Amino acid sequence: MKALHIITGLGVGGAEQQLRLLLAHLPVDCDVVTLTNPGAVADGLIDDGVRVVHLGMTGNRDLAALPRLVKLIRAGGYDLVHTHLYRACVYGRIAARLAGVKAVVATEHSLGDSQMEGRRLSTGVRALYLASERLGRATVAVSPTVADRLQRWGVPGPRIEIVPNGIDVARFRFDPLLRERTRRRLGLPEGAYVVGGVGRLTAGKRFDVLIRALAELPREYWLLLVGGGAEESVLRRAAHDAGVTDRVLFTGERPGGGLPGADLPSLTAAMDVLCSPCAEEAFGLAVVEAMAAGLPVLYVSCPAVEDLPPSAARGARRVQGGADSFVRALLRVRAEGAGPRSVPDAAHHYCITRSAAQLMDVYTAAVSCTSLGVSSS
Known part of the structure:
Protein backbone atom coordinates (compact mmCIF):
# COMPACT_ATOMS: atom_id res chain seq x y z
CA MET A 1 0.00 0.00 0.00
CA ILE A 167 3.19 7.77 22.44
CA ASP A 168 6.50 5.94 22.62
CA VAL A 169 6.19 4.97 26.28
CA ALA A 170 9.76 3.72 26.64
CA ARG A 171 11.32 7.05 25.63
CA PHE A 172 9.54 8.88 28.45
CA ARG A 173 10.61 6.44 31.16
CA PHE A 174 12.00 8.37 34.12
CA ASP A 175 15.78 8.61 34.40
CA PRO A 176 17.06 10.27 37.63
CA LEU A 177 20.47 11.07 36.10
CA LEU A 178 18.79 12.75 33.13
CA ARG A 179 16.65 14.74 35.58
CA GLU A 180 19.69 16.10 37.42
CA ARG A 181 21.57 16.95 34.22
CA THR A 182 18.57 18.74 32.73
CA ARG A 183 17.82 20.73 35.87
CA ARG A 184 21.45 21.89 35.98
CA ARG A 185 21.32 22.82 32.30
CA LEU A 186 18.16 24.86 32.89
CA GLY A 187 19.78 26.67 35.82
CA LEU A 188 17.18 25.50 38.33
CA PRO A 189 18.20 25.99 41.96
CA GLU A 190 18.54 23.11 44.38
CA GLY A 191 15.15 22.30 45.87
CA ALA A 192 13.11 23.98 43.12
CA TYR A 193 9.65 22.48 42.72
CA VAL A 194 9.03 22.55 38.97
CA VAL A 195 5.53 22.92 37.54
CA GLY A 196 5.47 22.01 33.85
CA GLY A 197 3.26 23.12 31.00
CA VAL A 198 3.62 21.64 27.51
CA GLY A 199 1.95 22.84 24.32
CA ARG A 200 1.60 25.63 21.83
CA LEU A 201 1.65 29.04 23.48
CA THR A 202 -1.80 30.09 22.36
CA ALA A 203 -4.65 31.72 24.24
CA GLY A 204 -6.68 28.51 24.21
CA LYS A 205 -4.04 26.64 26.22
CA ARG A 206 -4.57 29.11 29.12
CA PHE A 207 -0.97 29.01 30.40
CA ASP A 208 -1.61 32.46 31.88
CA VAL A 209 -3.57 30.61 34.57
CA LEU A 210 -0.35 28.91 35.69
CA ILE A 211 1.53 32.21 35.77
CA ARG A 212 -1.14 33.72 38.02
CA ALA A 213 -1.03 30.62 40.23
CA LEU A 214 2.77 30.84 40.48
CA ALA A 215 2.47 34.35 41.89
CA GLU A 216 0.49 32.93 44.83
CA LEU A 217 2.87 30.03 45.54
CA PRO A 218 6.07 29.95 47.63
CA ARG A 219 9.28 31.04 45.90
CA GLU A 220 10.62 27.52 45.53
CA TYR A 221 7.91 26.88 42.91
CA TRP A 222 9.07 27.38 39.29
CA LEU A 223 7.16 27.20 36.00
CA LEU A 224 8.68 25.49 32.95
CA LEU A 225 6.75 26.22 29.75
CA VAL A 226 7.68 23.94 26.85
CA GLY A 227 6.52 25.20 23.47
CA GLY A 228 6.42 28.22 21.22
CA GLY A 229 3.66 30.32 19.76
CA ALA A 230 2.09 33.69 19.19
CA GLU A 231 1.23 34.19 22.88
CA GLU A 232 4.82 33.95 24.18
CA SER A 233 5.23 37.72 24.40
CA VAL A 234 1.86 38.00 26.15
CA LEU A 235 2.86 35.34 28.68
CA ARG A 236 6.24 36.98 29.29
CA ARG A 237 4.45 40.26 29.98
CA ALA A 238 2.04 38.47 32.33
CA ALA A 239 5.00 36.96 34.21
CA HIS A 240 6.56 40.40 34.51
CA ASP A 241 3.33 41.98 35.75
CA ALA A 242 2.89 39.17 38.29
CA GLY A 243 6.45 39.59 39.57
CA VAL A 244 7.53 36.04 38.69
CA THR A 245 9.75 36.60 35.65
CA ASP A 246 12.72 35.08 37.48
CA ARG A 247 10.77 31.85 38.12
CA VAL A 248 9.32 31.21 34.64
CA LEU A 249 11.42 29.40 32.04
CA PHE A 250 10.41 29.43 28.35
CA THR A 251 12.07 26.68 26.30
CA GLY A 252 10.67 27.62 22.87
CA GLU A 253 9.55 24.98 20.37
CA ARG A 254 10.79 21.51 21.13
CA PRO A 255 10.21 18.89 18.42
CA GLY A 256 9.56 15.90 20.58
CA GLY A 257 6.85 13.37 21.28
CA GLY A 258 9.57 10.92 22.26
CA LEU A 259 11.26 10.98 18.86
CA PRO A 260 15.02 10.61 18.31
CA GLY A 261 16.90 13.87 18.70
CA ALA A 262 14.17 15.47 20.82
CA ASP A 263 14.57 16.67 24.40
CA LEU A 264 10.94 16.64 25.53
CA PRO A 265 11.57 13.48 27.64
CA SER A 266 14.46 15.22 29.41
CA LEU A 267 12.28 18.25 30.13
CA THR A 268 9.48 16.12 31.58
CA ALA A 269 12.09 14.35 33.71
CA ALA A 270 13.05 17.75 35.14
CA MET A 271 9.46 18.49 36.22
CA ASP A 272 7.78 17.59 39.50
CA VAL A 273 4.20 17.92 38.22
CA LEU A 274 2.55 18.70 34.90
CA CYS A 275 -0.39 21.09 34.65
CA SER A 276 -2.78 21.30 31.69
CA PRO A 277 -5.13 24.28 32.15
CA CYS A 278 -6.69 24.06 28.65
CA ALA A 279 -10.48 23.86 28.93
CA GLU A 280 -11.16 22.19 25.53
CA GLU A 281 -8.68 19.46 24.72
CA ALA A 282 -9.43 16.93 21.99
CA PHE A 283 -7.11 14.33 23.51
CA GLY A 284 -4.47 15.61 25.95
CA LEU A 285 -1.20 14.30 24.52
CA ALA A 286 1.00 16.23 26.96
CA VAL A 287 -0.88 14.66 29.86
CA VAL A 288 -0.31 11.13 28.55
CA GLU A 289 3.38 11.82 27.95
CA ALA A 290 3.68 13.16 31.51
CA MET A 291 2.02 10.02 32.87
CA ALA A 292 4.53 7.93 30.90
CA ALA A 293 7.25 9.87 32.73
CA GLY A 294 5.60 8.98 36.06
CA LEU A 295 4.56 12.57 36.82
CA PRO A 296 1.48 13.58 38.80
CA VAL A 297 -0.84 15.55 36.53
CA LEU A 298 -3.38 18.30 37.13
CA TYR A 299 -5.73 18.98 34.22
CA VAL A 300 -8.90 20.88 33.37
CA SER A 301 -9.86 18.87 30.27
CA CYS A 302 -8.29 15.61 29.10
CA PRO A 303 -10.38 13.09 27.12
CA ALA A 304 -7.43 10.68 27.16
CA VAL A 305 -7.92 10.37 30.92
CA GLU A 306 -11.68 10.91 31.13
CA ASP A 307 -12.43 8.18 28.56
CA LEU A 308 -10.72 5.52 30.74
CA PRO A 309 -11.61 4.04 34.13
CA PRO A 310 -10.25 6.20 37.01
CA SER A 311 -7.97 3.38 38.17
CA ALA A 312 -6.09 3.47 34.84
CA ALA A 313 -4.80 7.01 35.37
CA ARG A 314 -3.68 7.15 38.97
CA GLY A 315 -1.88 10.39 39.71
CA ALA A 316 -4.03 12.40 37.28
CA ARG A 317 -6.52 14.79 38.87
CA ARG A 318 -9.06 17.14 37.39
CA VAL A 319 -8.96 20.76 38.51
CA GLN A 320 -12.12 22.83 38.20
CA GLY A 321 -11.64 26.56 38.27
CA GLY A 322 -8.86 29.02 37.62
CA ALA A 323 -5.57 30.06 39.21
CA ASP A 324 -6.79 29.70 42.80
CA SER A 325 -7.85 26.11 42.14
CA PHE A 326 -4.41 25.31 40.72
CA VAL A 327 -2.74 26.90 43.74
CA ARG A 328 -4.68 24.64 46.11
CA ALA A 329 -4.12 21.55 43.95
CA LEU A 330 -0.37 22.17 43.61
CA LEU A 331 0.07 22.70 47.34
CA ARG A 332 -1.81 19.45 47.97
CA VAL A 333 0.23 17.43 45.45
CA ARG A 334 3.50 18.64 46.92
CA ALA A 335 2.34 18.00 50.50
CA GLU A 336 1.61 14.39 49.56
CA GLY A 337 5.25 13.95 48.60
CA ALA A 338 6.91 12.51 45.53
CA GLY A 339 6.00 8.89 44.96
CA PRO A 340 7.77 6.41 42.69
CA ARG A 341 7.85 7.46 39.05
CA SER A 342 5.83 4.45 37.93
CA VAL A 343 3.86 4.37 34.67
CA PRO A 344 0.06 4.03 35.00
CA ASP A 345 -2.01 1.76 32.78
CA ALA A 346 -3.33 4.75 30.83
CA ALA A 347 0.09 5.48 29.33
CA HIS A 348 0.47 1.88 28.16
CA HIS A 349 -3.06 2.00 26.75
CA TYR A 350 -1.93 4.77 24.39
CA CYS A 351 1.19 3.00 23.12
Whole structure:
Protein backbone atom coordinates (compact mmCIF):
# COMPACT_ATOMS: atom_id res chain seq x y z
CA MET A 1 0.00 0.00 0.00
CA LYS A 2 1.21 3.51 -0.85
CA ALA A 3 -0.26 6.44 1.07
CA LEU A 4 -0.01 10.22 0.92
CA HIS A 5 -0.46 12.27 4.09
CA ILE A 6 -1.62 15.86 3.60
CA ILE A 7 -1.29 18.25 6.55
CA THR A 8 -1.81 21.99 6.89
CA GLY A 9 1.67 22.68 8.28
CA LEU A 10 4.66 20.95 9.82
CA GLY A 11 5.70 23.28 12.61
CA VAL A 12 5.94 21.90 16.13
CA GLY A 13 2.48 20.85 17.35
CA GLY A 14 0.64 17.82 18.64
CA ALA A 15 -0.92 16.74 15.33
CA GLU A 16 2.31 17.31 13.44
CA GLN A 17 4.45 15.34 15.87
CA GLN A 18 1.83 12.61 16.06
CA LEU A 19 2.07 12.23 12.28
CA ARG A 20 5.84 11.82 12.44
CA LEU A 21 5.60 9.24 15.20
CA LEU A 22 2.89 7.30 13.35
CA LEU A 23 4.89 7.15 10.12
CA ALA A 24 7.75 5.52 12.02
CA HIS A 25 5.39 2.66 12.99
CA LEU A 26 3.10 2.25 9.97
CA PRO A 27 3.99 -0.65 7.61
CA VAL A 28 3.07 1.54 4.63
CA ASP A 29 5.08 3.44 2.02
CA CYS A 30 4.19 7.05 2.91
CA ASP A 31 4.89 10.49 1.46
CA VAL A 32 3.85 13.78 3.08
CA VAL A 33 2.57 17.05 1.61
CA THR A 34 2.47 20.14 3.80
CA LEU A 35 0.30 22.95 2.48
CA THR A 36 2.36 25.57 4.30
CA ASN A 37 5.02 26.08 6.99
CA PRO A 38 7.54 23.26 6.46
CA GLY A 39 9.06 23.69 9.92
CA ALA A 40 10.94 21.55 12.42
CA VAL A 41 8.72 18.48 12.04
CA ALA A 42 9.28 18.54 8.27
CA ASP A 43 13.02 18.47 8.94
CA GLY A 44 12.53 15.53 11.28
CA LEU A 45 10.48 13.60 8.72
CA ILE A 46 13.16 14.15 6.09
CA ASP A 47 15.77 12.88 8.55
CA ASP A 48 13.58 9.79 8.98
CA GLY A 49 13.74 9.18 5.22
CA VAL A 50 10.21 10.39 4.44
CA ARG A 51 9.64 12.39 1.23
CA VAL A 52 8.13 15.77 2.14
CA VAL A 53 6.71 18.21 -0.44
CA HIS A 54 5.87 21.82 0.40
CA LEU A 55 2.87 22.92 -1.68
CA GLY A 56 3.53 26.62 -1.04
CA MET A 57 -0.06 27.54 -0.23
CA THR A 58 -0.38 31.25 0.63
CA GLY A 59 -3.65 31.22 2.56
CA ASN A 60 -7.03 29.59 3.10
CA ARG A 61 -8.35 30.95 -0.22
CA ASP A 62 -5.34 30.08 -2.38
CA LEU A 63 -7.41 28.05 -4.85
CA ALA A 64 -4.45 27.75 -7.23
CA ALA A 65 -3.02 25.21 -4.77
CA LEU A 66 -5.83 22.76 -5.60
CA PRO A 67 -4.74 21.83 -9.15
CA ARG A 68 -1.13 21.55 -7.95
CA LEU A 69 -2.25 19.11 -5.29
CA VAL A 70 -4.38 17.12 -7.76
CA LYS A 71 -1.40 16.82 -10.11
CA LEU A 72 0.87 15.66 -7.30
CA ILE A 73 -1.60 12.98 -6.17
CA ARG A 74 -2.07 11.66 -9.69
CA ALA A 75 1.68 11.47 -10.28
CA GLY A 76 2.26 9.59 -7.02
CA GLY A 77 0.06 6.59 -7.78
CA TYR A 78 -1.30 6.50 -4.22
CA ASP A 79 -3.73 3.87 -2.96
CA LEU A 80 -4.89 6.07 -0.09
CA VAL A 81 -4.84 9.73 0.96
CA HIS A 82 -4.87 10.64 4.66
CA THR A 83 -5.55 14.27 5.64
CA HIS A 84 -4.77 16.07 8.90
CA LEU A 85 -6.03 19.45 10.24
CA TYR A 86 -8.87 21.58 8.92
CA ARG A 87 -7.44 23.24 5.80
CA ALA A 88 -5.70 20.06 4.65
CA CYS A 89 -8.87 18.06 5.19
CA VAL A 90 -10.93 20.39 3.00
CA TYR A 91 -8.42 20.76 0.16
CA GLY A 92 -7.01 17.26 0.46
CA ARG A 93 -10.34 15.44 0.23
CA ILE A 94 -11.37 17.43 -2.83
CA ALA A 95 -8.00 16.98 -4.53
CA ALA A 96 -7.91 13.26 -3.83
CA ARG A 97 -11.30 12.67 -5.42
CA LEU A 98 -10.44 14.85 -8.43
CA ALA A 99 -7.25 12.80 -8.81
CA GLY A 100 -9.25 9.55 -8.79
CA VAL A 101 -8.31 8.32 -5.29
CA LYS A 102 -11.44 7.16 -3.48
CA ALA A 103 -9.77 5.73 -0.37
CA VAL A 104 -9.60 8.96 1.62
CA VAL A 105 -9.22 9.04 5.41
CA ALA A 106 -9.08 12.14 7.62
CA THR A 107 -8.03 12.48 11.25
CA GLU A 108 -9.79 15.03 13.42
CA HIS A 109 -7.09 16.08 15.90
CA SER A 110 -8.49 19.18 17.55
CA LEU A 111 -12.27 19.59 17.51
CA GLY A 112 -13.48 21.25 20.71
CA ASP A 113 -16.95 22.26 21.81
CA SER A 114 -16.53 25.84 20.62
CA GLN A 115 -13.32 25.92 18.55
CA MET A 116 -11.09 23.95 16.21
CA GLU A 117 -7.37 24.75 15.98
CA GLY A 118 -8.13 28.08 17.62
CA ARG A 119 -10.78 28.84 14.95
CA ARG A 120 -14.29 29.67 16.20
CA LEU A 121 -16.81 27.05 15.09
CA SER A 122 -18.93 29.23 12.85
CA THR A 123 -21.75 28.04 10.59
CA GLY A 124 -19.47 28.49 7.58
CA VAL A 125 -16.64 26.43 9.07
CA ARG A 126 -19.04 23.63 9.94
CA ALA A 127 -20.74 23.65 6.50
CA LEU A 128 -17.44 23.46 4.60
CA TYR A 129 -16.13 20.74 6.88
CA LEU A 130 -19.25 18.58 6.47
CA ALA A 131 -19.39 19.09 2.70
CA SER A 132 -15.81 17.90 2.25
CA GLU A 133 -16.21 15.12 4.83
CA ARG A 134 -18.63 13.29 2.53
CA LEU A 135 -15.83 12.90 -0.02
CA GLY A 136 -13.87 10.59 2.29
CA ARG A 137 -14.28 7.00 3.43
CA ALA A 138 -13.80 7.60 7.14
CA THR A 139 -13.11 10.32 9.68
CA VAL A 140 -10.81 9.26 12.52
CA ALA A 141 -11.45 10.76 15.95
CA VAL A 142 -8.54 10.79 18.38
CA SER A 143 -10.83 10.11 21.34
CA PRO A 144 -14.42 9.04 22.06
CA THR A 145 -15.02 12.62 23.18
CA VAL A 146 -14.09 13.91 19.71
CA ALA A 147 -16.22 11.17 18.13
CA ASP A 148 -19.23 12.44 20.10
CA ARG A 149 -18.49 16.02 19.01
CA LEU A 150 -18.28 14.94 15.36
CA GLN A 151 -21.66 13.21 15.58
CA ARG A 152 -23.25 16.27 17.20
CA TRP A 153 -21.75 18.33 14.39
CA GLY A 154 -23.44 16.16 11.79
CA VAL A 155 -20.92 13.49 10.76
CA PRO A 156 -22.76 10.13 10.48
CA GLY A 157 -21.74 7.71 13.22
CA PRO A 158 -20.88 4.80 10.87
CA ARG A 159 -18.28 7.02 9.14
CA ILE A 160 -16.41 7.74 12.40
CA GLU A 161 -13.53 5.54 13.60
CA ILE A 162 -11.77 6.05 16.92
CA VAL A 163 -7.99 5.76 16.82
CA PRO A 164 -6.39 7.45 19.83
CA ASN A 165 -3.12 9.33 19.68
CA GLY A 166 -0.13 7.26 20.69
CA ILE A 167 3.19 7.77 22.44
CA ASP A 168 6.50 5.94 22.62
CA VAL A 169 6.19 4.97 26.28
CA ALA A 170 9.76 3.72 26.64
CA ARG A 171 11.32 7.05 25.63
CA PHE A 172 9.54 8.88 28.45
CA ARG A 173 10.61 6.44 31.16
CA PHE A 174 12.00 8.37 34.12
CA ASP A 175 15.78 8.61 34.40
CA PRO A 176 17.06 10.27 37.63
CA LEU A 177 20.47 11.07 36.10
CA LEU A 178 18.79 12.75 33.13
CA ARG A 179 16.65 14.74 35.58
CA GLU A 180 19.69 16.10 37.42
CA ARG A 181 21.57 16.95 34.22
CA THR A 182 18.57 18.74 32.73
CA ARG A 183 17.82 20.73 35.87
CA ARG A 184 21.45 21.89 35.98
CA ARG A 185 21.32 22.82 32.30
CA LEU A 186 18.16 24.86 32.89
CA GLY A 187 19.78 26.67 35.82
CA LEU A 188 17.18 25.50 38.33
CA PRO A 189 18.20 25.99 41.96
CA GLU A 190 18.54 23.11 44.38
CA GLY A 191 15.15 22.30 45.87
CA ALA A 192 13.11 23.98 43.12
CA TYR A 193 9.65 22.48 42.72
CA VAL A 194 9.03 22.55 38.97
CA VAL A 195 5.53 22.92 37.54
CA GLY A 196 5.47 22.01 33.85
CA GLY A 197 3.26 23.12 31.00
CA VAL A 198 3.62 21.64 27.51
CA GLY A 199 1.95 22.84 24.32
CA ARG A 200 1.60 25.63 21.83
CA LEU A 201 1.65 29.04 23.48
CA THR A 202 -1.80 30.09 22.36
CA ALA A 203 -4.65 31.72 24.24
CA GLY A 204 -6.68 28.51 24.21
CA LYS A 205 -4.04 26.64 26.22
CA ARG A 206 -4.57 29.11 29.12
CA PHE A 207 -0.97 29.01 30.40
CA ASP A 208 -1.61 32.46 31.88
CA VAL A 209 -3.57 30.61 34.57
CA LEU A 210 -0.35 28.91 35.69
CA ILE A 211 1.53 32.21 35.77
CA ARG A 212 -1.14 33.72 38.02
CA ALA A 213 -1.03 30.62 40.23
CA LEU A 214 2.77 30.84 40.48
CA ALA A 215 2.47 34.35 41.89
CA GLU A 216 0.49 32.93 44.83
CA LEU A 217 2.87 30.03 45.54
CA PRO A 218 6.07 29.95 47.63
CA ARG A 219 9.28 31.04 45.90
CA GLU A 220 10.62 27.52 45.53
CA TYR A 221 7.91 26.88 42.91
CA TRP A 222 9.07 27.38 39.29
CA LEU A 223 7.16 27.20 36.00
CA LEU A 224 8.68 25.49 32.95
CA LEU A 225 6.75 26.22 29.75
CA VAL A 226 7.68 23.94 26.85
CA GLY A 227 6.52 25.20 23.47
CA GLY A 228 6.42 28.22 21.22
CA GLY A 229 3.66 30.32 19.76
CA ALA A 230 2.09 33.69 19.19
CA GLU A 231 1.23 34.19 22.88
CA GLU A 232 4.82 33.95 24.18
CA SER A 233 5.23 37.72 24.40
CA VAL A 234 1.86 38.00 26.15
CA LEU A 235 2.86 35.34 28.68
CA ARG A 236 6.24 36.98 29.29
CA ARG A 237 4.45 40.26 29.98
CA ALA A 238 2.04 38.47 32.33
CA ALA A 239 5.00 36.96 34.21
CA HIS A 240 6.56 40.40 34.51
CA ASP A 241 3.33 41.98 35.75
CA ALA A 242 2.89 39.17 38.29
CA GLY A 243 6.45 39.59 39.57
CA VAL A 244 7.53 36.04 38.69
CA THR A 245 9.75 36.60 35.65
CA ASP A 246 12.72 35.08 37.48
CA ARG A 247 10.77 31.85 38.12
CA VAL A 248 9.32 31.21 34.64
CA LEU A 249 11.42 29.40 32.04
CA PHE A 250 10.41 29.43 28.35
CA THR A 251 12.07 26.68 26.30
CA GLY A 252 10.67 27.62 22.87
CA GLU A 253 9.55 24.98 20.37
CA ARG A 254 10.79 21.51 21.13
CA PRO A 255 10.21 18.89 18.42
CA GLY A 256 9.56 15.90 20.58
CA GLY A 257 6.85 13.37 21.28
CA GLY A 258 9.57 10.92 22.26
CA LEU A 259 11.26 10.98 18.86
CA PRO A 260 15.02 10.61 18.31
CA GLY A 261 16.90 13.87 18.70
CA ALA A 262 14.17 15.47 20.82
CA ASP A 263 14.57 16.67 24.40
CA LEU A 264 10.94 16.64 25.53
CA PRO A 265 11.57 13.48 27.64
CA SER A 266 14.46 15.22 29.41
CA LEU A 267 12.28 18.25 30.13
CA THR A 268 9.48 16.12 31.58
CA ALA A 269 12.09 14.35 33.71
CA ALA A 270 13.05 17.75 35.14
CA MET A 271 9.46 18.49 36.22
CA ASP A 272 7.78 17.59 39.50
CA VAL A 273 4.20 17.92 38.22
CA LEU A 274 2.55 18.70 34.90
CA CYS A 275 -0.39 21.09 34.65
CA SER A 276 -2.78 21.30 31.69
CA PRO A 277 -5.13 24.28 32.15
CA CYS A 278 -6.69 24.06 28.65
CA ALA A 279 -10.48 23.86 28.93
CA GLU A 280 -11.16 22.19 25.53
CA GLU A 281 -8.68 19.46 24.72
CA ALA A 282 -9.43 16.93 21.99
CA PHE A 283 -7.11 14.33 23.51
CA GLY A 284 -4.47 15.61 25.95
CA LEU A 285 -1.20 14.30 24.52
CA ALA A 286 1.00 16.23 26.96
CA VAL A 287 -0.88 14.66 29.86
CA VAL A 288 -0.31 11.13 28.55
CA GLU A 289 3.38 11.82 27.95
CA ALA A 290 3.68 13.16 31.51
CA MET A 291 2.02 10.02 32.87
CA ALA A 292 4.53 7.93 30.90
CA ALA A 293 7.25 9.87 32.73
CA GLY A 294 5.60 8.98 36.06
CA LEU A 295 4.56 12.57 36.82
CA PRO A 296 1.48 13.58 38.80
CA VAL A 297 -0.84 15.55 36.53
CA LEU A 298 -3.38 18.30 37.13
CA TYR A 299 -5.73 18.98 34.22
CA VAL A 300 -8.90 20.88 33.37
CA SER A 301 -9.86 18.87 30.27
CA CYS A 302 -8.29 15.61 29.10
CA PRO A 303 -10.38 13.09 27.12
CA ALA A 304 -7.43 10.68 27.16
CA VAL A 305 -7.92 10.37 30.92
CA GLU A 306 -11.68 10.91 31.13
CA ASP A 307 -12.43 8.18 28.56
CA LEU A 308 -10.72 5.52 30.74
CA PRO A 309 -11.61 4.04 34.13
CA PRO A 310 -10.25 6.20 37.01
CA SER A 311 -7.97 3.38 38.17
CA ALA A 312 -6.09 3.47 34.84
CA ALA A 313 -4.80 7.01 35.37
CA ARG A 314 -3.68 7.15 38.97
CA GLY A 315 -1.88 10.39 39.71
CA ALA A 316 -4.03 12.40 37.28
CA ARG A 317 -6.52 14.79 38.87
CA ARG A 318 -9.06 17.14 37.39
CA VAL A 319 -8.96 20.76 38.51
CA GLN A 320 -12.12 22.83 38.20
CA GLY A 321 -11.64 26.56 38.27
CA GLY A 322 -8.86 29.02 37.62
CA ALA A 323 -5.57 30.06 39.21
CA ASP A 324 -6.79 29.70 42.80
CA SER A 325 -7.85 26.11 42.14
CA PHE A 326 -4.41 25.31 40.72
CA VAL A 327 -2.74 26.90 43.74
CA ARG A 328 -4.68 24.64 46.11
CA ALA A 329 -4.12 21.55 43.95
CA LEU A 330 -0.37 22.17 43.61
CA LEU A 331 0.07 22.70 47.34
CA ARG A 332 -1.81 19.45 47.97
CA VAL A 333 0.23 17.43 45.45
CA ARG A 334 3.50 18.64 46.92
CA ALA A 335 2.34 18.00 50.50
CA GLU A 336 1.61 14.39 49.56
CA GLY A 337 5.25 13.95 48.60
CA ALA A 338 6.91 12.51 45.53
CA GLY A 339 6.00 8.89 44.96
CA PRO A 340 7.77 6.41 42.69
CA ARG A 341 7.85 7.46 39.05
CA SER A 342 5.83 4.45 37.93
CA VAL A 343 3.86 4.37 34.67
CA PRO A 344 0.06 4.03 35.00
CA ASP A 345 -2.01 1.76 32.78
CA ALA A 346 -3.33 4.75 30.83
CA ALA A 347 0.09 5.48 29.33
CA HIS A 348 0.47 1.88 28.16
CA HIS A 349 -3.06 2.00 26.75
CA TYR A 350 -1.93 4.77 24.39
CA CYS A 351 1.19 3.00 23.12
CA ILE A 352 1.99 4.10 19.55
CA THR A 353 2.23 0.55 18.21
CA ARG A 354 -1.36 -0.07 19.29
CA SER A 355 -2.56 3.14 17.63
CA ALA A 356 -0.69 2.31 14.41
CA ALA A 357 -2.29 -1.16 14.29
CA GLN A 358 -5.76 0.36 14.73
CA LEU A 359 -5.09 2.87 11.96
CA MET A 360 -3.98 0.08 9.64
CA ASP A 361 -7.39 -1.55 10.13
CA VAL A 362 -9.00 1.73 9.00
CA TYR A 363 -6.70 1.88 5.96
CA THR A 364 -7.42 -1.73 4.98
CA ALA A 365 -11.17 -1.19 5.23
CA ALA A 366 -11.00 2.05 3.17
CA VAL A 367 -8.98 0.45 0.38
CA SER A 368 -11.13 -2.70 0.41
CA CYS A 369 -14.31 -0.65 0.05
CA THR A 370 -12.75 1.10 -2.93
CA SER A 371 -11.80 -2.14 -4.63
CA LEU A 372 -15.35 -3.47 -4.07
CA GLY A 373 -16.90 -0.26 -5.42
CA VAL A 374 -18.70 0.59 -2.17
CA SER A 375 -20.16 4.10 -2.07
CA SER A 376 -18.61 6.58 0.39
CA SER A 377 -21.91 8.23 1.25
